Structures are given as structure tokens and as C-alpha cells.
Amino acid sequence: MKRLFVLATVAALLALPAQAQAAGPGRNYHVAPWGRDQAYGSPTSPFRTIGACLSRVRPGDTCLIHRGTYREQVTPPSGTKDAPITHAAYGDGPVTVDGTEPVTGWKDVGGGLVAADTKLPLDSDFNAVFLDNDRAPEGRWPNSGSDPLNTTWAEADPTSTDQHIDDPDLPAADWTGATVHLWAGSNPWAQQTGTVTATAPGNLDFKGGNHRCPPLCMGNQNYRNYYLVGSKAALDQPGEWYYDKAAHRLYLVPPKDGMAGHTATAKHRIWGMDLSNTSYVTVRGLNLWGTSLRTGPSSTGVVVDGLHATYISEFSTLPMPPDSDLAIPPSEGHIVASRILDSGVQILGTGNTLENSEISQSAGDGVLVRGTGNTVTDNYIHDVGWMGSYTPGIEINGNDHTVTHNTIRRTGRASIDTAWQLNGTEFHGNRIAYNDLSEAMRTSRDGSPFYVCCSLNGSGTSIDHNTAHDADGQVGFYVDNYSGHFLLHHNVAWNTGSRGTFFNGHTGPSIANQDHNSSYGPGINGNSVLLSGATDASGSYLSNIVGPQPVSASRTGDPPPVVRSNLISEQPGYTDAVNGELWPTAGSPVIDAGETIDGVTTEVRGAAADIGAYEYGEPIWSAGCSLPGCRQRVRHGTWTATASDGTDASAAVDGDINTRWTADTAQAPGQSLTVDLGESKTFDRLALDAGRDTSGQPYGFSVSASHDGTHWGKNLARVSGRSFTQDAAFPTRTARYVRITLTARGPVPWVVNDLRLYGEGPDASTTLQAEQGTSVVGAESGTAATGALGDGDRIGFGRASMSGDRLTVRLASTCTSGCTLQLRLDTPHGPLAATLPVHPTGSADTWQEQPVALSRRLTGIHTLYLVAKGGPRVAALDWLTIGE
CATH class of the missing domain: 2.160.20 (Pectate Lyase C-like)
Structure with missing residues (x-):
């Protein structure tokens, strides 16, 4: 995930030069970490902080911010409708507004812990700690992996009641004051938290939560899942932390080699960019780390463009929203709306815009x-809402x-x-x-x-x-x-x-x-x-x-x-x-079999509207953003699966989430599932989906890969936790075979409903839609196709992972002779991979697939450019593929 964020950030910054992004006739001020706040704000004498620039800007002015990290809260003044104020990355490297502050002075306090005396200003609920620029988990029981969406739950016994948990696996410790997180009941459509009031071996009492029983309660129910956080007793694995608010002391289980050489920071600012009283401001190309951005109910004319925000919100409890936040009379069921109004990047007010941004890592x-x-348009939003x-x-x-x-x-x-x-x-x-x-x-x-x-x-x-x-x-x-x-x-x-x-x-x-x-x-x-x-x-x-x-x-x-x-x-x-x-496809029974619906079936070809979401003969629309990371699922081919127990494992790789493979015995280390992808694929994440059941997820597994199915490298990842879908993330790997091997025992056989692979960027053996091109020169890009490209015009697709020897382009053209499309690699003038002669399709809106063999088989990751040559209207493009 971090790699995708960095790539997206670099791509956005390279696209700016910031001098060209300055807003109108106003003055440009410069900010850089090597500057002084008493300086003039010129390129050679920049301000040190963004705040110093904000104290001087007037409508129409621009703060150009040079590469570096800025640990401050940015609260811009307003511009005017005709003269907005702009805050933009200069373009010489990442600009990060950081909501954290370093934590130093760590001392050994025994019991395998270190501690630092530090006063964290936020409510304890919103604290977050980062170790070596990764999120450090709050101490919890049972332990879970580093991915908060791969949650490990404990399961209470059926003898539990509304405010009481029986669990013989509960460690003997004083859990009083800890937060208990519940996902429990006959049909638990909400999650809840409460506070532990008393503990004894194998049980605890708590107060809070919704305790609407049924369906939302602990007890003899279908679901009895819970975990504990917010207690020093939970600290037992490296990176876990606990904050003693009364003593202003932060406890941490240090890395195995100690704290020397490691950096720790803690969250200090919820809103690193606070535009809640701001209008007519543009924010462009900035990063947020450990903090977030908000506009306010009175904000208007704010444009947030190219924001890259990571670890934006953190919290550990789910309180009932206050009555003042509710638009309808309060009731217990409204606990589901907990934390909606105090988390995330917030675009409030009227006529504001968030675009071309990547937002990730949020509890809310x-x-x-x-x-x-x-x-809100053309954004990549992922890994959020993990508190449930x-x-x-x-x-x-x-x-x-x-x-x-x-x-x-x-x-x-x-x-x-x-x-x-x-x-x-x-x-x-x-x-x-x-x-x-x-x-x-x-x-x-x-x-x-x-x-x-x-x-x-x-x-x-x-x-x-x-x-x-x-x-x-x-x-x-x-x-x-x-x-x-x-x-x-x-x-x-x-x-x-x-x-x-x-x-x-x-x-x-x-x-x-x-x-x-x-x-x-x-x-x-x-x-x-x-x-x-x-x-x-x-x-x-x-x-x-x-x-x-x-x-x-x-x-x-x-x-x-x-x-x-x-x-x-x-x-x-x-x-x-x-x-x-x-x-x-041609001959489908949906063609011309539908009816016309006013305002819905706006494009009709043939005798009648088609049934379904696509009109045959029209360009094929696609959904999603155009930023790096927006296309990740690896194309599913003819995959086969072999289970170590000899059972038929085809259901694990048939691409249907409702079919299921089940092992024949309870989980034990060494049981495995080997998948043959049919050809080499490039991927960096594997998802094991166990469907909508609450049992059968592996208690632990490792992932390995092989080119030939015989020689296997070191484990790519080890995963613990028992969430419904478990993810293994690892460095990018190209391989034909993948093996999942159990590493822990479990009381029931393991199950897999679906196995999916993900990789960085589009898999070019699938369809690359024209509207998702990362650059189009010489023509406009619509919702499903480009306009006609003329001689020298082009469309580019960044970082396409490909494997194939044939290019197919779906196009529309009226050019009768001398028109071609050149496929070039890496740059618009890079190596020529194919030249496709363009044949007329009959009209400017008649679409056909036209193939050509590549000069050589293409594999690996490249930026692709399709360059038009010939007349003034060579072809309009719908999509292209590279395959067999």
C-alpha cells in the first residue's frame, strides 16, 4: 500500500510544474524547510513554515511549497470567487503536512517494555502511534496482524450475557478499564464498544454498547465475537503501545533490536489542514500523514486537487452520536452512525471539490x-472503515x-x-x-x-x-x-x-x-x-x-x-x-430485446434497446478512477487448484464467491492449496475469501510462489487473524504457481470461496479503456472513448503489466487509406512494438475490433502509447488489449 501511495505522489508532483499552477494575477510566495519565517518569501529567501505564508497571502496569491515535511496545522484564509488563494506543491519533491510529533526519551521500564513521558493532546480515543513510519497497533487481545482489516476476534462462550463475557481463553490479567469491541448478536448489523468494569479468570463484565438484545448483544447468539484494547495488559508483541493518560506516559513493546535506530511519532493534530472557515481556496499536490483535511458548513469554492492522505483518522471506541448530531429522534439503533461526523477527509459546505486524490488508512x-x-471525482479511496x-x-x-x-x-x-x-x-x-x-x-x-x-x-x-x-x-x-x-x-x-x-x-x-x-x-x-x-x-x-x-x-x-x-x-x-x-458479444440474446425508458436508454442501436448495462455497438464504458493504483485486480484466467488432502479444490478458483472448497480435516500446519495460474502473472497481494460464514478461515498461513511448480522460494508472507477475507501482501512477484500453506492449528477444516490476486497497475492482458488512459494528447476523452485522434495525437497508459503477442484495438474510423496506430513502449517515441493498419469502420460512430501481431511477445511492466499516424482523423478509440 505504501508503494502505491509513493508512486501516486510522485506522478502527481511530476505533473505539476508548480510555476504553471500559480493562481492568476496575485503574488507568489515560496515556503521551504531551509527558509526563515522572517524572510521575504521569494524563491531565494523562502518562508520556513506554511503558516508564515498564510499570514501574508491575500486573494489571488499563491503559496508555493517546496519539498519537505511540515509539522503544523494549516488554516488558510479565504480568497474570493474571482481571486482564490492557492496552496500548491512547488514540484521539486513530496510536500507532507504531518499531524504527528516525534516521541523521544525512551527508557526501559521492565517486563519487556519501554516508556516515554509525553503529553498527547488528543482524547485517548483518537491517539495513534507510528513506528518507523508505519502504524503501530494499540495493544490488543487477541493479537492481530498489522492489517486492521484482517481482524482476529475472540469468541465468547454461549453462557455469556448482555454485559458479561465468559471465555476460558481470556488471559488472566486485570482488564478493568479496557475497551471491549463487540461484533455480536443474532444478526449483528452494527458493532459496539463498552468499558470493562470487572475481571476474573475466564470472564469479564462491561458496560456500554447498545445492548439491544436481540439482535445486537453478547449472549447465546449466532455471533459472539469480541476483542480488547486500551489496556497495558495487552502489550505482548513488538510495536504494540498503551498510553497512560493520567501519568502522561506512553508504553511500547520495542522492536526486537531495541529502540536504537528506530523512530516513533504520535498523533497531535486531527485536522492538519483545517479549512472549516475557509472559502475560495485551492489546495493542490500536497500529502497528509497522520492527519486529515476538512472544509466547513459555510465553505464554498474550495478545490482540493491531487491530495494524498494516509492514516487520516484513528479511534478505538464507538459511542452513540450525540443527539445534536442526529437529524431524526434518537434511538439505540443509531449507534451505527458512530464516528461518521468526526473522521475522514471532510468536504462540507456548498460547491466544493475533491479530485485526483488518494485517501487511505482510516478507522472511519x-x-x-x-x-x-x-x-468528489477521480479519487482512489482504500483501506478505510476498519472499526466496523x-x-x-x-x-x-x-x-x-x-x-x-x-x-x-x-x-x-x-x-x-x-x-x-x-x-x-x-x-x-x-x-x-x-x-x-x-x-x-x-x-x-x-x-x-x-x-x-x-x-x-x-x-x-x-x-x-x-x-x-x-x-x-x-x-x-x-x-x-x-x-x-x-x-x-x-x-x-x-x-x-x-x-x-x-x-x-x-x-x-x-x-x-x-x-x-x-x-x-x-x-x-x-x-x-x-x-x-x-x-x-x-x-x-x-x-x-x-x-x-x-x-x-x-x-x-x-x-x-x-x-x-x-x-x-x-x-x-x-x-x-x-x-x-x-x-x-455478437449474437447475444440481449441485443435489441429491451424497451426504451425515457431518460435512461439514451443510446439505441438497431431495432430496439438492448437489455443490460451496455448497448451493443456503442463504446464500452468503465468505472473507477484514472490514478495509479486504481486498477489492481489481476485477470482471472484458466486457473486450477490442487489440495494437499486430495479433495476437489476447483471451487476455490472458479471466480464465484458463492461456491466453496472445504478441506477434509481440521486445520493443521502443512496443509496446502497450490494454484496454477496457467501463465505467469505479476502480483503483490493475495486475498483468501471465506464467504459469509463465520468459521473456516485459516488460523494462520504462509504464501510462496514458483515459476515451475517444483522450485519454491522463501515465504512471501505469513498471515494470522481470522477475518472473512484474509490478505497477504508482499513485494511484487511474477510467478505461475502460488501455494498457500497452513501454519497453525484450528478446530474446523479451512474453507476458500474465492482466491484473488492483485497487482500494481492494470493487467494489460485485460481491456485498457480509453477513458482510463493516463494521458490523451490531441483529442478529448469522454466517458467511454476518445474523440478522433489525428496525425501525431496519442493516448498513454501508465505502468501496464502485460503478457502477449497480439494487439487488439476497438476503434471507429472514416479514414480510407494511409492511417495507422503505432504501439510504442515507455515514451511516445519509444520502441515500436506494433503498427496497426486502420481500416474504415463505416462511420465515425461504428465500432470494430481490429487486431495485429506484435513484432515480439511483450512481458513485464511498461507505459504504453498508441500514436496516430496518417490523416487529420485517424480513429477514435474505445479500448485496447494485449493478449494471445
């Missing part, structure tokens, strides 16, 4: 959007927001969510489109990548052209509990559990909800679309849906729901369903 929100008319409340990748409250072209992956719960407890019942005029949502629901079960709750009126809101996949919840798109007037269309979902889209009336109304022209693929075993439980479903309309499972709706209301023009088929003619390419 990735991004919070509140107010009216804000824009309703804090998502992007939380949207308010009206008339635009949230588009974001990639959101690895979230504790939803990728995109709205909290009606905080938002109220209006959700009008929001556009949520072209977002790629994956690996959601990592620490919960009852939810989905896209989630709406509850009683919301979505009039004027459109949720369209989004993809949801590889999630551990129940549904891809979930409109829950009495919400109505939501329009969904042209969405795509696969590997999302029981349903693609679910409108849940839940013994109440579900009025005027619609889903049109959506495509659903493998990994859905209930309904492609379901509207159920509604006492009134008047005006609901489900049409032009293609999927493997039925589309159905409650037959209530006046007028009753309309369900028609849908295709339910296991073989609908998708291009490559396992890899999420759910667009139709």
Missing part, C-alpha cells in the same frame, strides 16, 4: 460529503452532490453509504456514477458496497454506471428500509453474494424505486434484483435487466410494480463474466 470514513452541490461502524469509503449526506469516477476498495463496511440518522430523509438530486466499488464489507455482514438507509426520499437522484464486485456482504446495491424514489440504471455487479440489487421494504413502503439496464454476473445466488417486504411498492419499475437469477418484486401498490423485458440466463453472451466484462 474515507471521505465525508455534506451540504449541497459538492463534487457505518463509516464507508464515501459517506454522502445532503443534496445535489456529484460523486463520480472514484475507485473504492477494501472497506470495513460499505464503499458508498448515506446515514439517514445524520442526513435526514432527503437525498435529492445526487449523481453517483462511474464508481468502481470492490472488497467491501470486510468487518461486517449486513450491507453492501452501495448502501442506502433508511426512509430516504431519493427524488432526482441517479445511481448509474457503477460496478460493484468481490464484496463480502449480501448485495451489490442495497436500498434499505422504506426508502423510495431511487433511480438505478446501467449498473454492474458480480461476486456480491445473494443479490445484485435489493430494495428492502422491510414491512413498510418501498415506493417508486427503479432499476433499468443493469447487468449481473456470477457470484449472485439469490436474485439478480429483488424488491421485497414492501407494504406499498407503487410505481416501482424493473426492466432491461440481465442476470443469472430471477428479477422479482412485491405485488403491492397502485399502480403495482412493473417487472418486464428482463433476461434471466446463465449464458447471456457476456464477453468474460468471471473478469467482470459483462458486455454482450
Whole structure:
């Protein structure tokens, strides 16, 4: 993860030169770590701190910030609509606003611990410690790995009750005052925390939490998961820490070689960039570390561009939101909204923008959007929401927001969510489109990548052209509990559990909800679309849906729901369903089989609209951002799996989250699963998905790789923890074979529902969409294709990992002779890999695939450029592939 962040940062900085980014006619001031705050702010006499620059800027001025780390809180003044103030990285290296301060003076205090006397200014709940620039975990029991989304839970005995835990595995210690984190109950749709009040061998008492029983309680329930933090008794592995607030003392289990040569910092500032009283300011190309950024309810005209924010929010308890934060009367169930309003990068107010940014590592929100008319576009948001409340990748409250072209992956719960407890019942005029949502629901079960709750009126809101996949919840798109007037269309979902889209009336109304022209693929075993439980479903309309499972709706209301023009088929003619390419091939039964829906089926070719999310013959749209890291899932080919116990392990690698391989005996060290990828792949992360069950996850495993299936290198990673999906991250490796070997015993056989690989950048054996090109010169890039490229124009794709000997380009062209497309490597004038003669397709909007053999087989990672040669309108581009 850190490597992706650095690459993204460097790419953004190289794209600036900052002199060209200065805002208008105002004055440019310079800031550099080698400067003086009493200086003039010139290039040769810069200020030392950003604050010194802010004290001097006026509307229209610019602070140009040179490379370095700035440990200060940045609170910019406002510009004006016609003369904003700009704060930008100069372009000579990373600029980091750091929310931490060094911790020094460590002393050995016995018991394998060191301690430092330091006064941390934040509430204990929000403390964070970093060791050698990595997050140090707060001491906890049971121990877990370094990835907070790979959580290890303890399991209480069935004799436990609402405020009491029985567990013979609980270590004998004084846990009084510790925080107990609960994920428990008959259907635990929320997580809770409480405070331990008394302990004895094998049990403890606590107060707090929701204790609504059932479904949210400890006791003889289906789920009895918990862990403990916030106690010195939990310190037992290197890097763990505990802060004694009364004594102002920070305890740490030091690295095995001691503290010499290691650096430790602690969080001091929640808001490193505080724009809560600021308007008409542009922030460009800055990094945040261990802190976050916020605008305020009165902010307007703020643009945050190219932000790279890491470890933005930390907390360890989940209190009930105060009544003053709630938009509706308080109730116990509103604990789910805990920490939504005090975490994440926050874009509040009216008419503000967050774009081209990478946001990662948060116990809570990735991004919070509140107010009216804000824009969040082309951002990469990942590894957030690990505390398991309703804090998502992007939380949207308010009206008339635009949230588009974001990639959101690895979230504790939803990728995109709205909290009606905080938002109220209006959700009008929001556009949520072209977002790629994956690996959601990592620490919960009852939810989905896209989630709406509850009683919301979505009039004027459109949720369209989004993809949801590889999630551990129940549904891809979930409109829950009495919400109505939501329009969904042209969405795509696969590997999302029981349903693609679910409108849940839940013994109440579900009025005027619609889903049109959506495509659903493998990994859905209930309904492609379901509207159920509604006492009134008047005006609901489900049409032009293609999927493997039925589309159905409650037959209530006046007028009753309309369900028609849908295709339910296991073989609908998708291009490559396992890899999420759910667009139709020639001869697909979806072609010309649909109906026209006003405002939805805007592009129709042939005799009628097509069924599904893609109109055959039109450019193929794609979702997600265009930054480094936005494309990571390695293409699934003809993979086979061999289990050491001889059982049939094909279900582990069939690309369907609902099928399962189960070993034949209880877990024991040495049991293994070996996967043949069919060809070498480049990857740096493996995900083992155990589906929606709460048992069967490995208690520990290692990962190794091989080129030939015979010679195996050292272990790439060792993983502990028992989360639903367990990730092993390691340095980038190219290999054909991968082996997972158990390293610990467990009471039940281990299971794998799905195995996925991830790697840095796009896998060029899959489709590279034109709109996702990292650079387009000479033509505009739309939502699914470029305009026509003329002689010398080009499109580039950064850091593509490839393996193949054939280039295929989908294009539209009216050029009748002499036009070609050159495939060049690394630079626009780099080595020529292929020359594709362009043949006319009949018109400027008639699309065809045209292939050509490469001059030699390409492997490895390159930047690709497709360069047009010939006339003034050589071709418009939809996508390209490099493959066999």
C-alpha cells in the first residue's frame, strides 16, 4: 500500500510544474524547510513554515511549497470567487503536512517494555502511534496482524450475557478499564464498544454498547465475537503501545533490536489542514500523514486537487452520536452512525471539490460529503472503515452532490453509504456514477458496497454506471428500509453474494424505486434484483435487466410494480463474466430485446434497446478512477487448484464467491492449496475469501510462489487473524504457481470461496479503456472513448503489466487509406512494438475490433502509447488489449 501511495505522489508532483499552477494575477510566495519565517518569501529567501505564508497571502496569491515535511496545522484564509488563494506543491519533491510529533526519551521500564513521558493532546480515543513510519497497533487481545482489516476476534462462550463475557481463553490479567469491541448478536448489523468494569479468570463484565438484545448483544447468539484494547495488559508483541493518560506516559513493546535506530511519532493534530472557515481556496499536490483535511458548513469554492492522505483518522471506541448530531429522534439503533461526523477527509459546505486524490488508512470514513452541490471525482479511496461502524469509503449526506469516477476498495463496511440518522430523509438530486466499488464489507455482514438507509426520499437522484464486485456482504446495491424514489440504471455487479440489487421494504413502503439496464454476473445466488417486504411498492419499475437469477418484486401498490423485458440466463453472451466484462458479444440474446425508458436508454442501436448495462455497438464504458493504483485486480484466467488432502479444490478458483472448497480435516500446519495460474502473472497481494460464514478461515498461513511448480522460494508472507477475507501482501512477484500453506492449528477444516490476486497497475492482458488512459494528447476523452485522434495525437497508459503477442484495438474510423496506430513502449517515441493498419469502420460512430501481431511477445511492466499516424482523423478509440 505504501508503494502505491509513493508512486501516486510522485506522478502527481511530476505533473505539476508548480510555476504553471500559480493562481492568476496575485503574488507568489515560496515556503521551504531551509527558509526563515522572517524572510521575504521569494524563491531565494523562502518562508520556513506554511503558516508564515498564510499570514501574508491575500486573494489571488499563491503559496508555493517546496519539498519537505511540515509539522503544523494549516488554516488558510479565504480568497474570493474571482481571486482564490492557492496552496500548491512547488514540484521539486513530496510536500507532507504531518499531524504527528516525534516521541523521544525512551527508557526501559521492565517486563519487556519501554516508556516515554509525553503529553498527547488528543482524547485517548483518537491517539495513534507510528513506528518507523508505519502504524503501530494499540495493544490488543487477541493479537492481530498489522492489517486492521484482517481482524482476529475472540469468541465468547454461549453462557455469556448482555454485559458479561465468559471465555476460558481470556488471559488472566486485570482488564478493568479496557475497551471491549463487540461484533455480536443474532444478526449483528452494527458493532459496539463498552468499558470493562470487572475481571476474573475466564470472564469479564462491561458496560456500554447498545445492548439491544436481540439482535445486537453478547449472549447465546449466532455471533459472539469480541476483542480488547486500551489496556497495558495487552502489550505482548513488538510495536504494540498503551498510553497512560493520567501519568502522561506512553508504553511500547520495542522492536526486537531495541529502540536504537528506530523512530516513533504520535498523533497531535486531527485536522492538519483545517479549512472549516475557509472559502475560495485551492489546495493542490500536497500529502497528509497522520492527519486529515476538512472544509466547513459555510465553505464554498474550495478545490482540493491531487491530495494524498494516509492514516487520516484513528479511534478505538464507538459511542452513540450525540443527539445534536442526529437529524431524526434518537434511538439505540443509531449507534451505527458512530464516528461518521468526526473522521475522514471532510468536504462540507456548498460547491466544493475533491479530485485526483488518494485517501487511505482510516478507522472511519474515507471521505465525508455534506451540504449541497459538492463534487468528489477521480479519487482512489482504500483501506478505510476498519472499526466496523457505518463509516464507508464515501459517506454522502445532503443534496445535489456529484460523486463520480472514484475507485473504492477494501472497506470495513460499505464503499458508498448515506446515514439517514445524520442526513435526514432527503437525498435529492445526487449523481453517483462511474464508481468502481470492490472488497467491501470486510468487518461486517449486513450491507453492501452501495448502501442506502433508511426512509430516504431519493427524488432526482441517479445511481448509474457503477460496478460493484468481490464484496463480502449480501448485495451489490442495497436500498434499505422504506426508502423510495431511487433511480438505478446501467449498473454492474458480480461476486456480491445473494443479490445484485435489493430494495428492502422491510414491512413498510418501498415506493417508486427503479432499476433499468443493469447487468449481473456470477457470484449472485439469490436474485439478480429483488424488491421485497414492501407494504406499498407503487410505481416501482424493473426492466432491461440481465442476470443469472430471477428479477422479482412485491405485488403491492397502485399502480403495482412493473417487472418486464428482463433476461434471466446463465449464458447471456457476456464477453468474460468471471473478469467482470459483462458486455454482450455478437449474437447475444440481449441485443435489441429491451424497451426504451425515457431518460435512461439514451443510446439505441438497431431495432430496439438492448437489455443490460451496455448497448451493443456503442463504446464500452468503465468505472473507477484514472490514478495509479486504481486498477489492481489481476485477470482471472484458466486457473486450477490442487489440495494437499486430495479433495476437489476447483471451487476455490472458479471466480464465484458463492461456491466453496472445504478441506477434509481440521486445520493443521502443512496443509496446502497450490494454484496454477496457467501463465505467469505479476502480483503483490493475495486475498483468501471465506464467504459469509463465520468459521473456516485459516488460523494462520504462509504464501510462496514458483515459476515451475517444483522450485519454491522463501515465504512471501505469513498471515494470522481470522477475518472473512484474509490478505497477504508482499513485494511484487511474477510467478505461475502460488501455494498457500497452513501454519497453525484450528478446530474446523479451512474453507476458500474465492482466491484473488492483485497487482500494481492494470493487467494489460485485460481491456485498457480509453477513458482510463493516463494521458490523451490531441483529442478529448469522454466517458467511454476518445474523440478522433489525428496525425501525431496519442493516448498513454501508465505502468501496464502485460503478457502477449497480439494487439487488439476497438476503434471507429472514416479514414480510407494511409492511417495507422503505432504501439510504442515507455515514451511516445519509444520502441515500436506494433503498427496497426486502420481500416474504415463505416462511420465515425461504428465500432470494430481490429487486431495485429506484435513484432515480439511483450512481458513485464511498461507505459504504453498508441500514436496516430496518417490523416487529420485517424480513429477514435474505445479500448485496447494485449493478449494471445
